[in-house]
Amino acid sequence: MSAKSPAAGPSLQVRIGALTLKNPLLAASGTCGYGVEIAHVVDLSTLGGIVTKGLYLAARDGCEVPRIVETPAGLLNAIGLQGVGIRVFVDKFLPQLRAYDTAVIVNVCGETVEEYAEVSRIASEAPGVHALEINISCPNVKTGGIAFGIDPVMTHDVVAAVRRASSLPVIPKLSPNVTDITVFARACEEAGADAISCVNTFLGLAIDVESKKPKLAFGTGGLSGPAIRPLAVRMTWQAARAVKIPIIGIGGIASANDALEFFIAGAAAVQVGTLNFSRPNIYAEIEGGLVDYLTRHELSGIHALSGTLQYPR
Amino acid sequence: MSAKSPAAGPSLQVRIGALTLKNPLLAASGTCGYGVEIAHVVDLSTLGGIVTKGLYLAARDGCEVPRIVETPAGLLNAIGLQGVGIRVFVDKFLPQLRAYDTAVIVNVCGETVEEYAEVSRIASEAPGVHALEINISCPNVKTGGIAFGIDPVMTHDVVAAVRRASSLPVIPKLSPNVTDITVFARACEEAGADAISCVNTFLGLAIDVESKKPKLAFGTGGLSGPAIRPLAVRMTWQAARAVKIPIIGIGGIASANDALEFFIAGAAAVQVGTLNFSRPNIYAEIEGGLVDYLTRHELSGIHALSGTLQYPR
Amino acid sequence: QGTRGPARRGKIRGTRPEVTDPGPAAADRVCPLVRRESLGGAYALLTFEHRELAQAKAGQFAMIQPEAPGDLILRRPFSIMDTDPVSGRFTIFLKAVGPGSRTVFDLREGENARVLGPLGRGFSPPREGERVFLAGGGYGVAPFALFSRVLPPGRAALHLFYGGRSAVDLPLIGELERRDIPMTLSTDDGSRGEKGRVTGPLLSALSETAGNARLYACGPGAMMQAVARIAAEREIPCEVSLDPWMGCGVGTCLGCVVKIQEPGEAGPKNRPACTEGPVFDSRRVIWPHGDPA
Amino acid sequence: QGTRGPARRGKIRGTRPEVTDPGPAAADRVCPLVRRESLGGAYALLTFEHRELAQAKAGQFAMIQPEAPGDLILRRPFSIMDTDPVSGRFTIFLKAVGPGSRTVFDLREGENARVLGPLGRGFSPPREGERVFLAGGGYGVAPFALFSRVLPPGRAALHLFYGGRSAVDLPLIGELERRDIPMTLSTDDGSRGEKGRVTGPLLSALSETAGNARLYACGPGAMMQAVARIAAEREIPCEVSLDPWMGCGVGTCLGCVVKIQEPGEAGPKNRPACTEGPVFDSRRVIWPHGDPA
Ligand SMILES: Cc1cc2nc3c(=O)[nH]c(=O)nc-3n(C[C@H](O)[C@H](O)[C@H](O)COP(=O)(O)OP(=O)(O)OC[C@H]3O[C@@H](n4cnc5c(N)ncnc54)[C@H](O)[C@@H]3O)c2cc1C
Ligand SMILES: Cc1cc2nc3c(=O)[nH]c(=O)nc-3n(C[C@H](O)[C@H](O)[C@H](O)COP(=O)(O)OP(=O)(O)OC[C@H]3O[C@@H](n4cnc5c(N)ncnc54)[C@H](O)[C@@H]3O)c2cc1C
Ligand SMILES: Cc1cc2nc3c(=O)[nH]c(=O)nc-3n(C[C@H](O)[C@H](O)[C@H](O)COP(=O)(O)O)c2cc1C
Ligand SMILES: Cc1cc2nc3c(=O)[nH]c(=O)nc-3n(C[C@H](O)[C@H](O)[C@H](O)COP(=O)(O)O)c2cc1C
Ligand code: FES
Numbered sequence A, B: 001m002s003a004k005s006p007a008a009g010p011s012l013q014v015r016i017g018a019l020t021l022k023n024p025l026l027a028a029s030g031t032c033g034y035g036v037e038i039a040h041v042v043d044l045s046t047l048g049g050i051v052t053k054g055l056y057l058a059a060r061d062g063c064e065v066p067r068i069v070e071t072p073a074g075l076l077n078a079i080g081l082q083g084v085g086i087r088v089f090v091d092k093f094l095p096q097l098r099a100y101d102t103a104v105i106v107n108v109c110g111e112t113v114e115e116y117a118e119v120s121r122i123a124s125e126a127p128g129v130h131a132l133e134i135n136i137s138c139p140n141v142k143t144g145g146i147a148f149g150i151d152p153v154m155t156h157d158v159v160a161a162v163r164r165a166s167s168l169p170v171i172p173k174l175s176p177n178v179t180d181i182t183v184f185a186r187a188c189e190e191a192g193a194d195a196i197s198c199v200n201t202f203l204g205l206a207i208d209v210e211s212k213k214p215k216l217a218f219g220t221g222g223l224s225g226p227a228i229r230p231l232a233v234r235m236t237w238q239a240a241r242a243v244k245i246p247i248i249g250i251g252g253i254a255s256a257n258d259a260l261e262f263f264i265a266g267a268a269a270v271q272v273g274t275l276n277f278s279r280p281n282i283y284a285e286i287e288g289g290l291v292d293y294l295t296r297h298e299l300s301g302i303h304a305l306s307g308t309l310q311y312p313r
Numbered sequence C, D: 001q002g003t004r005g006p007a008r009r010g011k012i013r014g015t016r017p018e019v020t021d022p023g024p025a026a027a028d029r030v031c032p033l034v035r036r037e038s039l040g041g042a043y044a045l046l047t048f049e050h051r052e053l054a055q056a057k058a059g060q061f062a063m064i065q066p067e068a069p070g071d072l073i074l075r076r077p078f079s080i081m082d083t084d085p086v087s088g089r090f091t092i093f094l095k096a097v098g099p100g101s102r103t104v105f106d107l108r109e110g111e112n113a114r115v116l117g118p119l120g121r122g123f124s125p126p127r128e129g130e131r132v133f134l135a136g137g138g139y140g141v142a143p144f145a146l147f148s149r150v151l152p153p154g155r156a157a158l159h160l161f162y163g164g165r166s167a168v169d170l171p172l173i174g175e176l177e178r179r180d181i182p183m184t185l186s187t188d189d190g191s192r193g194e195k196g197r198v199t200g201p202l203l204s205a206l207s208e209t210a211g212n213a214r215l216y217a218c219g220p221g222a223m224m225q226a227v228a229r230i231a232a233e234r235e236i237p238c239e240v241s242l243d244p245w246m247g248c249g250v251g252t253c254l255g256c257v258v259k260i261q262e263p264g265e266a267g268p269k270n271r272p273a274c275t276e277g278p279v280f281d282s283r284r285v286i287w288p289h290g291d292p293a
């Protein structure tokens, strides 16, 4: 990893397994579509990478509306992985995405281990896909999804199958809805994962008291946003100490300061999710804040900050 | 349970096992001291009950400061169960508390199963204690605490031991830091619990990026406040469907509407925690809101609202 | 929720002209509030300054929140009611109904708002010689202010049916009169204009209409659905502007999907109203509650 | 963090008279802001109206937040700087340092604040004939405004040492002069008053003092610790007003504990500063960083 000298300004470049990102800021899955949707609002080339909306083999229509509801400092969503399917993505969107200087990471979904493997194989053969994020943690589908992410054995099976099906960096995305995240981090490492995304949304429920029905048509949903940040930072810290592979921190990042918490906790890179909806240009602000911080603290690069938390015990 | 006729106004009376509360609003453990501290700010007789700060056999000095830090719509705390010990509580505070028309619930802590049992025995023999809340879910102590709450077998052992040691209603308080809260709810029911408190705080971490140290002296802390409400409502709903004993809903209640979400999800009563700090008089507001809602919906009492959620599946 | 298709499927004429100027590119801008006018109760007119946004097309909207940090995460969508490309200003008509609209409602002159826009596909222009009938209610009447001003020659043949529950629910009358838009008012309780729904006067007008007509509806769902039904029965081209709950405005959150069935498709698909709409050919819309009796 | 005990333990005289009027009972009140005066930069004086709170004792504080809902959960503690029992008003001196103080700082006249107070144990009055020396810095000087006004006869013998980093850090000079409190100013950079820390002029004053003296310190931790040390060495009674981070103000959150060792106790105990303080006999205080060299 070419860590520039402070003179040349701190380096934001990071390595995620075989993948090198020009900066550690990624747009999280499900919050930036297939990238092209936001290309006119934010310059994709300023991002280290974008993670696509979850993709199965076939197209899916997702849940009924309402699909999103705001909660205190949070967003509860049950989209249900509406998507065009991996083939349409490869044929229609990927070519447009390649015009931008940013890493393209496909968020892989499946109802069976075989589907995960097949989607991964198709994505891997397409030119312009840089890595696979394995979504074993979506709380908003009735089959698959989170079921794979709360059982260490199933987690291992899915990751191992994808590992066999692809030579791209494999990045399982963990569910926070577990007692001990380190168990799942280790299962992923043993199954051959190159990195770990930490974390997906927390299972929540919001109720409309007048109708006595859930506010979301699906019922429960996944909680994201600043509300969950302290929990996501804690899990990132736990996971980073449990495994050797890099951790991508995710959860409630709304400023450079928030991102710094994840790096210090042990993240090698971070993803911004919910805040894409209200602050599409937040990346420039975060990048500026990181450079300023690294300069003030005389660090050669962001990689030198990862895992520097001074924990009391 | 004497459900008044709508004419006489809706009833707020609820039963928690053998314990009858004149209203379903309790002050949560650790957020109202031993009750007497707030007696001059809020009329304790307007509360259904108060749950004491966690009590061990001996007095404890707790964690170093900083012990609390604000997060988005949340509060992260690591107090470390500072307390006077059960005997001093019984001798010094309990007599003063008995002057008020409110149920006194002792929050029982222990480093061993035996200590839980002994604290429970002492509390049970003291006149004026109405029930025991078993704290198997404090994330801020190095021994005991949450360890008991994230292992169903240990949960069962603690609850069973307390059950044997006391004839008072036994109310284990569950930790939300688990994959499946229903497993723990059932373990409590099988061990003879009369009700379940749902939930304690979520394990979180906040980092001061300039010093690269946790913002709390203890390191990690427990997240509470509105931020966690959707997660606590979901767990209350899951627990209520898993067991027959009543559930006491806890987590981020800041208004009558928030409390109603818990009742509809299946809670028989609720506790207000963090909001005691900023809105000590919130109980009157919540009680007024409940009565208004029950009247508008022509319900005989709050008991008739519990578990009325119309879930889509 | 079961969803049924439209009652009758007449021959579907392509009602959206191939080339519709999409308007200026969307971007996230910070705009100062230069004028705030209360229209009484929860209603207000807010005029912001921004060159590009002042180029917005009729029917487009923007995602807006105060620049000052608040306790809400998402912005809220508001239609561009009117623009002044010369002075570089645009106006929204706002009804405060909850926390999000309230934060915008509470903005004071001189304060800034974050405005992501202009967004969405607006109304398509009528064809030469078509008689244009507009049906508006609630905040939905807002975009017709701009729409009616920018209409090509056919303008004279335009007529607006503006309805609400009661007189107080027609706060925009003054603004619309100032733009001298021919109007027929109606209220459910008869406290202003004709008694009853907008569809009443609309129907009688249609029956008196010789030649081609085109409908545009924007307002409460039930009203738009009723107008769509009238259009379907008479095989009159009709556009409706839907307003599902929106999270991002740019097609990424998929929170705003509506069921749309394009010609030749086996069944309806969930499509984001923020990018494929908010204005849709009413014949493509599968209404959530099926057809009204 | 290891914590060491005070350097020397002289004989400890009971410095807190048995009966100190605790002031009016604390309660949660909604108070209108009747006067807001900026003192430049991040400093402001805020005067609220409330009969009971206007009875607060010197050294007491209140937990304050705007009545309008915001995105913060906890209130913030602020000392009662002065009161006017007649008009039923009280004033706080505020420095905006972060989000919580900022929300109070941003209050406009006419808006309401939730004020929980008066809270805590204030300063104990000096004994007959004692010379009173006050050491204040930062917002810590605020409570001395009220304290000096309500002092019994001994008043003449009072002197305030007001110090800060630089001249701009002494924004309260005007207010204190208006109450003609005898003052000696000092700044670290010498831009106003004597160059150096407040302890400099305080020491020389003490050396010139015949008879009994009593010290009161309120300000940055290091300053209070230095004053406490001076008092300990000379066995002069001294009270310090501590300001740990506070969550509730009433003794329930236990977020504000400080290490206090009462006479006869084996070791220090964590005690809530909000109820047992914020004013403590300096000899009971175990400072977090031990004694300064
Ligand atoms: C394309 C579009 C254009 C719009 N144009 C305008 C406009 O010009 N002027 C204006 O005042 N409003 C307009 N709205 C509606 C406005 O966005 C909502 O009123 C606002 O988002 C409500 O948010 P809130 O936080 O204030 O209230 P919330 O508390 O979020 O909602 C208040 C109540 O309204 C319901 N609600 C919320 N959003 C919507 C919605 N979009 N449609 C229907 N019901 C909703 C909620 O379920 C709740 O019952 C438009 C909406 C869309 C989608
Ligand atoms: C008894 C008491 C009396 C006080 N009287 C006044 C007063 O009269 N006028 C006034 O302006 N302020 C006073 N303060 C301090 C004031 O309460 C804090 O500045 C405020 O709580 C900071 O909160 P914030 O959200 O604005 O800043 P935060 O972002 O919470 O804090 C800003 C910075 O200050 C630090 N900090 C926060 N609170 C404190 C504290 N209590 N002590 C030391 N450092 C802190 C934080 O760690 C952070 O580094 C008093 C505090 C106490 C305990
Ligand atoms: C509307 C929405 C849709 C999402 N869709 C996906 C998805 O398709 N696949 C996935 O792995 N995560 C998905 N997520 C989770 C986010 O990628 C991210 O892990 C989570 O939101 C936490 O980050 P945040 O707090 O910054 O939003 C979604 C989140 C939201 C809010
Ligand atoms: C400062 C603080 C101290 C607490 N102490 C205890 C405790 O001693 N025992 C316990 O069972 N729960 C304790 N809790 C947890 C609360 O009782 C409650 O379960 C939690 O805060 C969630 O409710 P809330 O969101 O309304 O605060 C504490 C919470 C806070 C914020
Ligand atoms: S509002 Fe987000 S997709 Fe339409």
Ligand code: FES
Binding pocket: D245, D246, D247, D248, D249, D250, D251, D252, D253, D254, D255, D256, D257, D272, D273, D274, D275
């Ligand atoms: S501030 Fe809560 S105990 Fe002192």
